[in-house]
Amino acid sequence: MTSPIIKIDDKHLPLYRVVWVSDVPHFCGEPDCMHEGDYEVRLDVDLSLIHI
Numbered sequence: 001m002t003s004p005i006i007k008i009d010d011k012h013l014p015l016y017r018v019v020w021v022s023d024v025p026h027f028c029g030e031p032d033c034m035h036e037g038d039y040e041v042r043l044d045v046d047l048s049l050i051h052i
């Protein structure tokens with residue numbers, strides 16, 4: 001994923017609202033899991049219209 005943060009003038013703006021960030025790394029026990037140990041960030045991707 002590319003950075004969800006853009007810079008306009010002197011402000012760093014998130015492209016999406018962060019809904020939640022996990023407190024502990026991902027663990028599900030699946031042997032083929034590609035995200036073991038990753039922290040999870042949920043973004044509100046429905047917020048597709050921004051005005052700048």
Ligand SMILES: [Zn+2]
Pocket residue numbers: 026027028029030033034035036
């Ligand atoms: Zn997993």
